[in-house]
Amino acid sequence: MAFNWTPQQNMxxxxxxxxxxxxxxxxxxxxxRDGRYPDGLFQKMVETGxxxxxxxxxxxxAAFDPExxxxxxxxxxxxxxxxxxxxxxxxxxxxxxxxxxxxxxxREYLPSATKRIFAFSMTESTGGSNPMGIQTTxxxxxxxxxxxxxxxxxxxxxxxxxxxVLVKTAPDELSVFLVDKDMPGFSFGKQExxxxxxxxxxxxxxxxNVRVSADHLLGKLGNGIMIGDSAxxxxxILMGAALTGIMEHALQVAADYANERKAGDxxxxxxxxxxxxxxxxxxxxxxxxxxxQRAALLKANNQPYSEEATMAKAYGSRTAVSACDDxxxxxxxxxxxxxxxxxxxxxxxxxxxxxxGTVEKMRSAIAIAELSK
Amino acid sequence: MTNTEEIWILAxxxxxxxQPVTFQLITKxxxxxxxxxxxxxxxxGTQEHFAEQISAYGPDEIIRVxxxxxxxxxxxTAASALMQLMAKRQPNAMLFAATAQGRSIAPRLQAKLGxxxxxxxxxxxxxxxxxVAVKPSYGDNVMCEITCPQRRPxxxxxxxxxxxxxxxxxxRTKITTAELTLAAPKGIVIEDEQVAVSSATGVxxxxxxxxxxxxxxxxxxVARTRQLAARLGASVGVSRPLTDRDDFTVxxxxxxxxxxxxxxxxxxxxxxxxxxYLVGIDQAKLIxxxxxxxxxxxxxxxxxxxxxxxxAFLKAFANRLDVK
Amino acid sequence: MKIxxxxxxVPESNNVKFDPVTHNLLRSASTGRINPYDKNAIExxxxxxxxxxxxxxxxxxxxxxAEETLRDGLAMGADDAYLLSSRAFGGADTLATGxxxxxxxxxxxxxxxxxxxxxxxxxxxxxxxxIVAELLDQPQVTFASKxxxxxxxxxxVTRDLDDRKQTIRLTxxxxxxxxxxxxxxxxxxxxxxxxxxxxxxxxxxxxxxAADPTRIGLQGSPTVVTKVFAPENAGRQNQQLTGTxxxxxxxxxxxxxxxxxx
Numbered sequence: 001m002a003f004n005w006t007p008q009q010n011m012x013x014x015x016x017x018x019x020x021x022x023x024x025x026x027x028x029x030x031x032x033r034d035g036r037y038p039d040g041l042f043q044k045m046v047e048t049g050x051x052x053x054x055x056x057x058x059x060x061x062a063a064f065d066p067e068x069x070x071x072x073x074x075x076x077x078x079x080x081x082x083x084x085x086x087x088x089x090x091x092x093x094x095x096x097x098x099x100x101x102x103x104x105x106x107r108e109y110l111p112s113a114t115k116r117i118f119a120f121s122m123t124e125s126t127g128g129s130n131p132m133g134i135q136t137t138x139x140x141x142x143x144x145x146x147x148x149x150x151x152x153x154x155x156x157x158x159x160x161x162x163x164x165v166l167v168k169t170a171p172d173e174l175s176v177f178l179v180d181k182d183m184p185g186f187s188f189g190k191q192e193x194x195x196x197x198x199x200x201x202x203x204x205x206x207x208x209n210v211r212v213s214a215d216h217l218l219g220k221l222g223n224g225i226m227i228g229d230s231a232x233x234x235x236x237i238l239m240g241a242a243l244t245g246i247m248e249h250a251l252q253v254a255a256d257y258a259n260e261r262k263a264g265d266x267x268x269x270x271x272x273x274x275x276x277x278x279x280x281x282x283x284x285x286x287x288x289x290x291x292x293q294r295a296a297l298l299k300a301n302n303q304p305y306s307e308e309a310t311m312a313k314a315y316g317s318r319t320a321v322s323a324c325d326d327x328x329x330x331x332x333x334x335x336x337x338x339x340x341x342x343x344x345x346x347x348x349x350x351x352x353x354x355x356x357g358t359v360e361k362m363r364s365a366i367a368i369a370e371l372s373k
Numbered sequence: 374m375t376n377t378e379e380i381w382i383l384a385x386x387x388x389x390x391x392q393p394v395t396f397q398l399i400t401k402x403x404x405x406x407x408x409x410x411x412x413x414x415x416x417x418g419t420q421e422h423f424a425e426q427i428s429a430y431g432p433d434e435i436i437r438v439x440x441x442x443x444x445x446x447x448x449x450t451a452a453s454a455l456m457q458l459m460a461k462r463q464p465n466a467m468l469f470a471a472t473a474q475g476r477s478i479a480p481r482l483q484a485k486l487g488x489x490x491x492x493x494x495x496x497x498x499x500x501x502x503x504x505v506a507v508k509p510s511y512g513d514n515v516m517c518e519i520t521c522p523q524r525r526p527x528x529x530x531x532x533x534x535x536x537x538x539x540x541x542x543x544x545r546t547k548i549t550t551a552e553l554t555l556a557a558p559k560g561i562v563i564e565d566e567q568v569a570v571s572s573a574t575g576v577x578x579x580x581x582x583x584x585x586x587x588x589x590x591x592x593x594x595v596a597r598t599r600q601l602a603a604r605l606g607a608s609v610g611v612s613r614p615l616t617d618r619d620d621f622t623v624x625x626x627x628x629x630x631x632x633x634x635x636x637x638x639x640x641x642x643x644x645x646x647x648x649x650y651l652v653g654i655d656q657a658k659l660i661x662x663x664x665x666x667x668x669x670x671x672x673x674x675x676x677x678x679x680x681x682x683x684x685a686f687l688k689a690f691a692n693r694l695d696v697k
Numbered sequence: 698m699k700i701x702x703x704x705x706x707v708p709e710s711n712n713v714k715f716d717p718v719t720h721n722l723l724r725s726a727s728t729g730r731i732n733p734y735d736k737n738a739i740e741x742x743x744x745x746x747x748x749x750x751x752x753x754x755x756x757x758x759x760x761x762x763a764e765e766t767l768r769d770g771l772a773m774g775a776d777d778a779y780l781l782s783s784r785a786f787g788g789a790d791t792l793a794t795g796x797x798x799x800x801x802x803x804x805x806x807x808x809x810x811x812x813x814x815x816x817x818x819x820x821x822x823x824x825x826x827x828i829v830a831e832l833l834d835q836p837q838v839t840f841a842s843k844x845x846x847x848x849x850x851x852x853x854v855t856r857d858l859d860d861r862k863q864t865i866r867l868t869x870x871x872x873x874x875x876x877x878x879x880x881x882x883x884x885x886x887x888x889x890x891x892x893x894x895x896x897x898x899x900x901x902x903x904x905x906x907a908a909d910p911t912r913i914g915l916q917g918s919p920t921v922v923t924k925v926f927a928p929e930n931a932g933r934q935n936q937q938l939t940g941t942x943x944x945x946x947x948x949x950x951x952x953x954x955x956x957x958x959x
Contacts, residue, residue, distance in 0.1 A: 387860065387861055445863070447836070448827065448837055448839070449830075449831070449836060449837070452831070472858070472859050473839065473840045473856075473857070473858040473859050474858055474859075476823050476824070476839070477827055477837070477839040477840070478827075479824075479827075480791065480795075480823075480824035480825075480826075480827035480828045480831070481827045481828070481830065481831040481837070483791075483792060483824070483828060484792070484795060484827070484828040484831035484832050485831060487792065487919070488792075488919050489790065489792065489918075489919035489920035490791065490792075490824060490920075491920060492791075492822040492823065492824055493822065505923070509928065510819060510820055511708070511819050514927075514928070515925060515926075515927065515928070516925070516926050516927070516928045517922050517924065517925050518922070518923045518924035518925075518926075519920050519921065519922050519923065520920070520921050520923055521919050521920050521921070522921060523919060524919045534957035537957070558836065559834070559835075559836055560835065560836035560867060560868040560869075560870075560871055561836040561837075561838070561865060561866070561867055561868070561871075562865065562866040563863050563864075563865050564863075564864045564865065564866055565863065565864045566861055566862070566863045566864075567861065567862050568860060568861055568862075569857065569858075569860055569861055569862045581958070605959070637956075637958060638953065638956075638958045659952075659956060659958070660933065661938075661949060661952075672935075673933075673935065674933055675933055675935065676933050676934045676935070676936065677934070677936050677937070677938055677948075677949065677952065678935065678936070678937055678938065679937070679938040679939075679942075679945045679949075680937070681942060681945070682942070685942040686942045686945065686946065688942070689941075689942035689943045689945070689946045690946045690949070692943070693943065693946045693947065693950060
């Protein structure tokens with residue numbers, strides 16, 4: 001794991017921290033309360049070039065590697081977890097186009113990935129964790145494909161402009177196509193009202209005979225499950241990073257309070273019961289960081305990283321929920337108040353026990369990998 | 374050129390009045406002069422007559438330079454007028470106000486003279502022939518004493534309101550007039566000058582802040598506070614609970630999840646002082662807090678406290694300033 | 698329009714500490730950063746370049762490590778950079794710094810506009826811009842709060858004095874110092890950050906800029922820092938205002954008057 005960043009990497013990370021401190025962190029509470037980003041924040045992220053951080057230079061990106069991309073997510077999450085997850089959803093989608101897109105598709109779409117959000121969409125009302133249950137179909141029409149169906153609970157749904165969607169190309173065949181919101185037949189549906197990560201728009205898209213050319217197919221026909229798994233793996237590294245950022249935020253709040261809150265002649269930070277909580281939060285943060293950093297390192301070195309990425313999210317999500325709960329307890333009544341961020345941090349972390357694969361499915365995946373070694 | 378033991382001060386004025394900082398500099402210069410003559414240089418337009426206002430503060434002499442081009446001089450014109458005066462008679466020290474204008478003219482003159490200039494001073498004294506300038510550095514976290522031992526004049530600029538001005542009776546101020554040839558400034562035309570309208574809405578950079586909390590959240594209280602703030606040139610800030618009002622946002626919020634402020638004067642009204650608020654006001658210079666509860670955490674973090682009703686205090690404050 | 702922005706590296710934090718025994722300043726080990734006000738100057742220059750074309754250079758005087766600060770300017774979008782670096786420049790006060798920069802501007806040649814931030818956060822002087830303007834015999838507008846381009850050689854500038862605003866027609870070449878209210882500086886962008894390490898960066902010493910050795914560094918600096926000390930920390934006095942609200946207000950007004958706050 002490269003802890004000696006290059007000067008370029010250092011400069012980028014310093015910019016990200018400065019941006020987070022000035023533009024994102026001050027709105028953390030407001031984002032949770034309002035359930036949306038303040039006006040102009042997302043535009044500022046786009047103008048500053050956040051969307052292109054991991055995109056190769058040939059498409060107008062800055063080509064930072066997977067380790068740095070994860071570090072960007074962690075730092076953003078310290079300020080606001082929603083903003084970090086919005087970036088995560090975009091990066092993982094761009095990653096799949098880079099891996100599986102045709103050259104024509106990459107040339108057509110990736111240059112715009114510095115300005116437009118890309119989203120990955122699998123879930124439907126009839127299938128998510130059970131992908132064969134989906135009902136959206138793509139049917140051949142000459143050289144083109146025509147796609148119809150409803151996709152729901154899409155991270156950045158409504159905000160994103162380009163969607164990679166999982167569809168059935170045959171009764172028992174899943175494939176992934178890229179669709180653009182400007183295509184005829186594309187419309188937005190219902191937005192979810194979630195209890196955590198409230199800045200991230202999560203919504204539905206409705207595809208009514210959306211016609212795409214054959215080069216909009218990612219990979220080959222029947223690659224749907226494989227591409228979906230790949231998207232999960234890339235997302236899980238970044239979610240491990242976001243969870244680490246959430247724990248760092250909770251630790252800051254708890255430690256500041258423990259150092260200032262008087263009890264007897266000292267502060268509550270001098271009490272062993274409080275110290276134990278502080279230590280547990282710190283250990284949870286660091287172990288999760290090691291897990292996602294290792295997965296990112298493997299990815300940067302073109303080695304298999306699926307199991308490690310899954311562990312980073314499976315371990316990190318429950319650990320973060322518990323760490324934020326500990327932090328809430330340190331602040332006691334204040335922790336339970338909406339004047340402090342701990343309630344929403346718990347709910348932000350909680351989302352990641354569900355999104356990108358439930359912890360139950362992830363544990364199965366880890367167990368199967370171990371049992372088949 | 375004659376070297377003198379004089380302390381010169383550049384008078385600063387706008388179209389209507391001499392700036393108080395000029396009087397403050399005269400009073401301080403007289404206090405540290407120890408026999409040195411205090412001379413004010415007054416650059417003014419031909420229709421302007423500011424010498425009388427200045428003489429009330431007791432300088433030994435006013436050198437008046439009057440020209441149409443000095444009503445609104447370019448920095449280079451003012452610097453070159455001073456340079457011409459100094460070619461005849463060089464002072465030992467030259468004091469400027471550390472205002473935008475003083476900070477712009479002084480270094481141009483410094484470059485002409487090739488001497489030292491210490492900006493933004495908070496105190497002055499003579500140590501023998503050397504003027505010792507005390508100035509803050511690193512954002513007021515360090516104080517430095519700076520001298521200019523080898524060259525004359527020794528130049529400084531001083532922050533406004535650092536010293537108190539006092540009128541001086543019994544000093545006969547000599548008023549001399551100097552005729553200078555001032556060329557038109559190169560490359561610059563000052564087309565217009567207007568009094569600036571204060572637009573102090575943000576709390577971060579404000580020099581005075583009135584902060585409202587849960588104990589002062591009525592509409593009438595907020596309205597009265599805005600009037601009072603306008604009168605004082607203060608910005609209105611709030612603690613977290615008041616951001617629930619439509620007319621306040623995180624932009625006005627003070628504290629960990631809002632803004633950190635560093636005003637010269639902060640009045641906390643009806644704020645209890647949660648930890649997350651207190652970290653945002655640590656850098657305020659003078660903190661005065663009004664709260665019903667004498668044991669509220671804010672009270673321990675204040676220079677002055679008043680235990681009582683927040684709204685009654687605000688009303689009394691507003692009344693007192695309006696009748697004045 | 699050929700624009701040069703003069704920037705300064707300042708300490709990462711102004712929270713300096715003193716050795717409790719020797720009372721010496723404990724220099725922070727942390728690296729420097731670009732003076733935040735200088736980012737407004739770079740932003741102003743970039744916007745002018747984007748309006749009328751031309752180039753933006755960033756220039757600083759300092760140790761070799763000040764290169765990092767120049768890279769920050771390049772990462773915001775400047776085209777090239779100049780580092781004035783030599784042991785002979787060490788110990789310079791504002792006068793020697795102004796002379797050194799003026800010599801470098803002469804050496805670069807053909808510069809239409811020099812832009813400075815309003816002041817540095819560490820020393821708060823704001824002197825160097827006017828000194829350079831005087832040495833180059835150019836007009837200056839300090840504390841600019843608005844800049845408009847009239848033509849290739851003329852700017853229309855609003856200048857904020859403390860309680861007045863001036864509108865000024867400025868003919869180039871000239872020197873500007875800008876207020877932080879003028880603009881919101883852009884962040885370094887990830888792409889520019891990658892490119893900032895391949896853009897040209899020229900290092901000059903005193904010989905390169907034909908500097909008079911008596912006018913640079915310690916020798917060229919008339920001022921001497923004779924003492925450095927910690928300001929008195931008053932702490933919070935915690936005194937009570939008493940009586941009726943009206944009486945308490947009278948006490949407060951007295952305090953405000955004593956401190957020149959009212």
